[in-house]
Amino acid sequence: MSLIGRIRASWMRIGAVMLATGAVTGCAALSGPSSAGASSNQLVMFEDGPSLIANPTQTLQTMRSLGVQIVRLNLAWQDVAPNANSRSRPGGNLADPNDGYNWSRYDQLVGAIRSYGMNVDLLIGGGAPLWATQPGAASPSPQFGPFDHVWYPSASDYGNFVQAVARRYSYLNTWELWDEPNWGPALAPQYSGGSLVSARIFRQLVNSGWAALKATGHSRQTVIVGSLSQDGSGPPSKVGATNTTAPLTFMRALYCVDSRYNQLRGNAAAAVGCPTTKAASRRFRGNNPALFNATGAGVHPYPYSQRPTQAQFPDPNGVEFNEIPHLTGLFDRVNKVYGSKKRMQAFNTEYGYQVGYVTAANAAAYINWAEYLSFKNPRIGSYDQFELHDPPNGFSTGLITHSGALKPSYFSYRMPIWLPATSTRRGRSLEVWGAARPANFARRFTGKAQFVAIQLNSGSGFRTIKNVKVTNGRGYIDTFVKFPRGGQVRLAWQYPNQSWANNPFAQAAGQFIYSMSIGIALH
Incomplete structure (x- = not known):
């Protein structure tokens, strides 16, 4: 601010x-710490007072579709x-x-x-x-x-x-x-x-x-x-x-x-x-x-x-x-x-990254990395995203530009992913951390368990390697995966088939959303 x-x-x-x-x-x-299995109860906050005051309905619909x-x-x-x-x-x-x-x-x-x-x-x-x-x-x-x-x-x-x-x-x-x-x-x-x-x-x-x-x-x-x-x-x-x-x-x-x-x-x-x-x-x-x-x-x-x-x-x-x-x-x-x-x-x-001080792609990656490190540290009580929309001048930490364009960080915030290590020997596991942030709303909305798919693309398209049940109340997953080969790793999650929040940024009912992709190598 x-x-x-x-x-x-x-x-x-x-x-x-x-x-x-x-x-x-x-x-x-x-890269970052490699231990998995931590359980985090950190608060995940979001702040954008000007957008709430100017357009509370659309802002809150967007926040809910993001899983805030x-x-x-x-x-x-x-x-x-x-x-x-x-x-x-x-x-x-x-x-x-x-x-x-x-x-x-x-x-x-x-x-x-x-x-x-x-x-x-x-x-x-x-x-x-x-x-x-x-x-x-x-x-x-x-x-x-x-x-x-x-x-x-x-x-x-x-x-x-x-x-x-x-x-x-x-x-x-x-x-x-x-x-x-x-x-x-x-x-x-x-x-x-x-x-x-x-x-x-x-x-x-x-x-x-x-x-x-x-x-x-x-x-x-x-x-x-x-x-x-x-x-x-x-x-x-x-x-x-x-x-x-x-x-x-x-x-x-x-x-x-x-x-x-x-x-x-x-x-x-x-x-x-x-x-x-x-x-x-x-x-x-x-x-x-x-x-x-x-x-x-x-x-x-x-x-x-x-x-x-x-x-x-x-x-x-x-x-x-x-x-x-x-x-x-x-x-x-x-x-x-x-x-x-x-x-x-x-x-x-x-918290957030101003595009201009970092690239839009790095901003998207860095907020995921920071949230992962926060998740792993029990002395950090919360993680915060400052602003949904960029203001007309200056503080460009938002997920949406002032003109309304979605930044890469919009998608990485909605579904974060982080791999603290991206290479290992064949037959060994890599830690995959992330979240389907809207999954908590979906579980409440449908009464059904929610699953995140860990997917790998080794050159012939993304295929699911592992489905992970979301048991954390904030939508987090943290698991180890043995990948059969190198390639690009991402997370996928599906909005409920029923009608979802009616706003211009919400995904259509039943549509999949994805995290950013991270490359891995096996040797």
Whole structure:
């Protein structure tokens, strides 16, 4: 969502050169871990707020035909709050959903999503209404506009808002508290007087939000705190009030530890709202339940032009896709510091590849590869596809171009496939991972078991080598296959013969759909 604004200036200058010189490699060289048999319960999310608002019926029909199960929906505080553009705080009980809020748009969207058989991951985000912020915001950004609605948002008012949301949508079970708190246009200031005050502000916000979810009976559900921007703008002098703090730098300040995971003390601790004494630190875990009891934290681990196993800007404090272990490692270390054994998850809550930074074919392959790696890692709680349609300008991570053309990634998202190894000796097996994403809807629709065909083309057309029953609730399969010879491997699945979703992108009833093909060699 905000990736372009976070891309470093040097990358903007060299990106076209890298593409022109072939720095992005083809998918033939892609590989990954080779163990099979893992079982994944990761959430598979999809986000495209503009398309949902502009054309909810067609967007949801398309999402269902793609097999989307969870829609990430950003419920912006300032969009529904009373007097959102006024400094005068409204009267009444702002923890009461019936006291002044305008829920009409979100009532319609949440209801429509659920009517299509999909769940909602509700992001309870900013910006805040002006009356819940402090005056004196930084000057507006030419790219992102004013910072007034994100300048020192009030934690107590946010807690009231979260409570109102949780009461209004009490039937939901997946929640996010704020978005990209380490990015200035989402939470500011980042630094003030040389101190990372955004960590203190966010700690207060999530504690209030957590208390609200607990008060309404939702704290034992999936609760994701913050969804971090993946890279930083540099040292504090470059981050300033409104740029991006490196995610691990931000998280260590959030948990009140230094770069060596020692608890902060003295002025350094006081500046970011942390305990200044050992005795006070013993109460930190109990005083900050959101930081230790949430399911995990989110991240937007865009890898720019790189395959999922490489980082564009390698950084021990960054969290591009292949650096997600940086975040889970931080969780383990800070929990140990405070005497907790909880193993928190990292949630990928915004992801995709921009065509232009990579080719359309590589984008299609890379999203399959990334999802496979996520499936294999129990510390990654979700995989997300950001956007269905490309916007008119810029952020081209969608599956459909702005003019309506289906990209290769449309088909690879609908039916992913990945082979971590593509060559072996004759008589040995290769791992085949993939999904018939719409199969879950088909099973519910027909009451019949669903099967994925693994097919091989050795020069005389595709023939089925193995049929695999889909037993995973998200449509995944993961199996080993002994192929009789080399060739091209793909997956095939058939839509039910009954009438399917009536939209221009749905396959006709009874028609087969296919994954992309991957070449294998036997020797």
